[in-house]
Amino acid sequence: MATSDTVAAIATARGRAALAIVRASGPEAIVVASRCFEGQDLTTVPAHTLHVGLWHADDGTAVDQVVCAVYRAPRSYTGEDMVEVSCHGGDYVVARVLDSLVASGARLAAPGEFTQRAFLNGKLDLVQAEAVADLIHSSSARAHRASMDSLRGRYSEAIGSLRDTLLEVAALAELEIDFSDEDVEFADRGALASLLARTQSLLRAALDSFALGVLVKEGVRVVIAGRPNAGKSTLLNALVGEDRAIVSDTPGTTRDTVTADQEIDGLLFRFTDTAGLHDSRDLIEQEGVRRSREAVRRADLVLYVYDAAVGFQAVEQEFVRSIEVAPVLVVGNKVDLAPVTHGLVVSALAARQDHTELNDLRIALVRAVEKCAADPVRLVTSARHQGHLVRAADAVERSLEALRTGMPVDILTLDLRAALHELGCITGAVTTEEVLSAIFSKFCIGK
Ligand SMILES: Nc1nc2c(ncn2[C@@H]2O[C@H](COP(=O)(O)OP(=O)(O)O)[C@@H](O)[C@H]2O)c(=O)[nH]1
Ligand SMILES: [Mg+2]
Numbered sequence: 001m002a003t004s005d006t007v008a009a010i011a012t013a014r015g016r017a018a019l020a021i022v023r024a025s026g027p028e029a030i031v032v033a034s035r036c037f038e039g040q041d042l043t044t045v046p047a048h049t050l051h052v053g054l055w056h057a058d059d060g061t062a063v064d065q066v067v068c069a070v071y072r073a074p075r076s077y078t079g080e081d082m083v084e085v086s087c088h089g090g091d092y093v094v095a096r097v098l099d100s101l102v103a104s105g106a107r108l109a110a111p112g113e114f115t116q117r118a119f120l121n122g123k124l125d126l127v128q129a130e131a132v133a134d135l136i137h138s139s140s141a142r143a144h145r146a147s148m149d150s151l152r153g154r155y156s157e158a159i160g161s162l163r164d165t166l167l168e169v170a171a172l173a174e175l176e177i178d179f180s181d182e183d184v185e186f187a188d189r190g191a192l193a194s195l196l197a198r199t200q201s202l203l204r205a206a207l208d209s210f211a212l213g214v215l216v217k218e219g220v221r222v223v224i225a226g227r228p229n230a231g232k233s234t235l236l237n238a239l240v241g242e243d244r245a246i247v248s249d250t251p252g253t254t255r256d257t258v259t260a261d262q263e264i265d266g267l268l269f270r271f272t273d274t275a276g277l278h279d280s281r282d283l284i285e286q287e288g289v290r291r292s293r294e295a296v297r298r299a300d301l302v303l304y305v306y307d308a309a310v311g312f313q314a315v316e317q318e319f320v321r322s323i324e325v326a327p328v329l330v331v332g333n334k335v336d337l338a339p340v341t342h343g344l345v346v347s348a349l350a351a352r353q354d355h356t357e358l359n360d361l362r363i364a365l366v367r368a369v370e371k372c373a374a375d376p377v378r379l380v381t382s383a384r385h386q387g388h389l390v391r392a393a394d395a396v397e398r399s400l401e402a403l404r405t406g407m408p409v410d411i412l413t414l415d416l417r418a419a420l421h422e423l424g425c426i427t428g429a430v431t432t433e434e435v436l437s438a439i440f441s442k443f444c445i446g447k
Pocket of ligand 2: 234245247
């Protein structure tokens with residue numbers, strides 16, 4: 001991807017809407033836009049100004065009345081000259097505006113190309129660029145908060161301070177290499193070891209937060225399991241506050257998988273009412289057990305519902321104990337009919353009238369997720385970051401080992417450099433074309 005040319009793309013979603021934005025970025029952005037714009041001469045207007053005028057297609061026909069925002073390098077999102085055309089929404093007008101930009105000399109932007117240019121021009125680091133995509137995709141308060149934290153540079157700061165500590169240690173170690181003929185020790189081994197140990201514990205805390213980070217970013221998949229007629233579908237409906245699953249007193253009613261999303265305490269929960277489980281008459285049957293295991297395998301959390309009127313059967317207890325893939329929350333339903341002997345107490349039916357009825361269950365769901373990690377300084381939500389953090393922690397571990405065993409100082413610096421390299425990959429201080437295209441190709445076009 002060259003940054004010497006000028007690109008254009010539609011930045012807003014398709015379909016009918018009051019307004020839409022088509023943007024252009026690159027050295028020719030203002031000239032290209034001015035060729036289509038009848039009003040002020042955009043090439044001579046000051047930076048950061050808005051101009052109302054007529055937009056013309058390349059055949060001269062007036063397409064729309066628009067507002068052009070003009071930005072000049074380096075004070076723009078991409079760090080290049082940019083024009084953002086606010087036109088009326090709807091597919092036709094927007095497509096014509098884009099066509100005319102292309103006819104005047106821009107080329108169509110690749111996905112994420114604006115943000116990639118911003119990165120290449122030093123407007124954002126890689127973590128912040130990824131946060132832009134996460135922000136667009138965030139669908140809960142906590143996912144939003146994590147991406148805003150990253151976008152504002154807090155995550156990069158945390159990585160940066162880890163790098164600074166490692167650089168400090170590396171500098172001291174390298175000083176010794178420079179003076180190795182003179183056989184002096186500049187650095188106090190104990191002080192180096194404690195700096196490295198501190199870095200290591202911060203890295204471990206970051207790594208520990210990844211399990212929670214993924215749940216915050218992707219949502220928590222909760223599979224509601226239990227015997228037919230236990231009240232799973234009723235509970236799902238009560239939790240999401242609408243009738244998503246079919247409720248019936250004929251066992252085996254839920255045949256298709258029903259999934260419904262609900263935000264609780266800023267976390268997105270994706271509840272799945274298990275299907276197929278109910279086709280067999282009893283959980284003890286081979287097929288029933290196989291299917292429940294199958295459903296449970298895809299869960300981050302299992303909500304096991306039993307019917308208090310029937311009791312928490314031995315086979316059910318056995319089944320719950322055998323689930324290893326995810327934490328299980330046991331709830332006894334139909335407390336209005338019989339006392340609950342195990343787990344949380346629920347009346348799914350009553351909860352339909354009174355939505356505070358399930359508050360204990362909601363709290364338990366959030367707690368079960370938060371248990372996945374201690375309160376981290378910065379939440380790691382990206383598998384890419386996780387990979388680099390693991391390798392950085394390994395390298396720091398090796399350098400600690402090198403210190404402990406009194407290895408030559410150049411062995412120590414090799415490991416420190418490896419750790420620094422990994423941290424640099426996270427923020428993009430070190431990067432390759434391949435990594436960039438893997439990241440930015442997942443972006444929307446126009447971002
Ligand atoms: N008395 C009582 N009945 C309930 C409760 N929850 C569900 N039911 C009833 O139990 C039956 C089975 O419920 P359903 O949600 O379809 O169970 P599923 O097969 O596990 O999905 C329905 O007739 C529900 O109305 C409850 O808390 N109390
Ligand atoms: Mg059901």
